[in-house]
Amino acid sequence: MGLLSRIFKRRIKDYDTDALKPRGNYIDPSVPRQIVVAQAEDAENDTLSLRIAELRTPDNRLLVKEISIDLKPGDKVMVTGPSGSGKSTLFRAISGLWPYGMGDIVVPQHRNLMMLPQKPHLPLMNLEGVLSYPLDNVPYSREDMVEAMKTVGLENYIPAFDDENVTGATLETSMSGGEKQRLAFARVLLAKPKMLFLDECTSALDVTWQAKMYGAVMQALPDSVIISISHRAELAKFHTIGMMITDDKDMKISDISEMDQRYLAPDHGGTAPTLDDPQPKPKPHKPA
Ligand SMILES: Nc1ncnc2c1ncn2[C@@H]1O[C@H](COP(=O)(O)OP(=O)(O)OP(=O)(O)O)[C@@H](O)[C@H]1O
Ligand SMILES: [Mg+2]
Secondary structure (H helix, E strand, O other), X not given: OOHHHHHHHOOHHHOOHHHHOOOOOOOXXXXXXXXXXXXXXXXXXXXXXXXXXXXXXXXXXXXXXXXXXXXXXXXXXXXXXXXXXXHHHHHHHHHOOOOOEEEEEEEOOOOOEEEXXXXXXXXXXXXXXXXXXXXXXXXXXXXXXXXXXXXXXXXXXXXXXXXXXXXXXXXXXXXXXXHHHHHHHXXXXXXXXXXXXXXXXXXXXXXXXXXXXXXXXXXHOOOOEEEEEOOEHHHHXXXXXXXXXOOOOEEEEEEHHHOOOOOOEOOXXXXXXXXXXXOOOOOOOXXX
């Protein structure tokens, strides 16, 4: 009997189903799911308030403890820490997608927030729709969209506004990683969110483009709360507050000038390796 027919003849009960259970990343039934995200009761209250006793993984591993901070309009925060320490998870918790742990998060009523991940999503729409994402309509004038494309150095894509063959799918293949990240910055310049969360969203940009993008955003959004996760030392100067996850899983909060730089790589213009996006290690050189 061939291997395939032997497999098909087996029934589920013949398998050792315990052996099939995932070993990592499982949900521990006893993990607390008490991170609650609420909207401020007072419409005038613009503060993002984080009171997180513990941030955990679904398999009940402690990531960070005792995060306590109130962020007011205009605050610019840089979050650093070792790869895998929980920086992106903190953003997931603020979005309401991560209940694992214990704590209270209060977001302002306006909920005018925007998150930029490392790899921007390009929806299956024309360029106007791609620029307006995540809104499902196009609230901007053509003039403003062209201006935003110029600011982020994508003027060579301006003819695509009038080309019905251009969609998120064609842009996905034609644009470089850095161009896609700049397109995401164009969305920010148009949407002008009151709270902006940037998760390593300049990883494919060289030092010059990174500084241009941050410069443009900081100038356009002086009164917004901006929280950046980054390993790039060059970005510190755009922020006022430093938050660092320590090896002891504490969140150390300080003025940016006093932030511990140990997890920041000197800017090299390349892509910082992360757990989410592992880089291949160079192969050891073998003598011929
Ligand atoms: N669904 C899940 N189940 C179990 N563990 C998870 C799950 N999602 C994430 N984790 C773990 O949580 C930890 C924190 O992940 P997170 O993405 O927040 O790290 P990070 O600090 O952003 O790292 P990096 O700098 O590499 O992006 C990691 O160890 C990750 O493997
Ligand atoms: Mg991350």
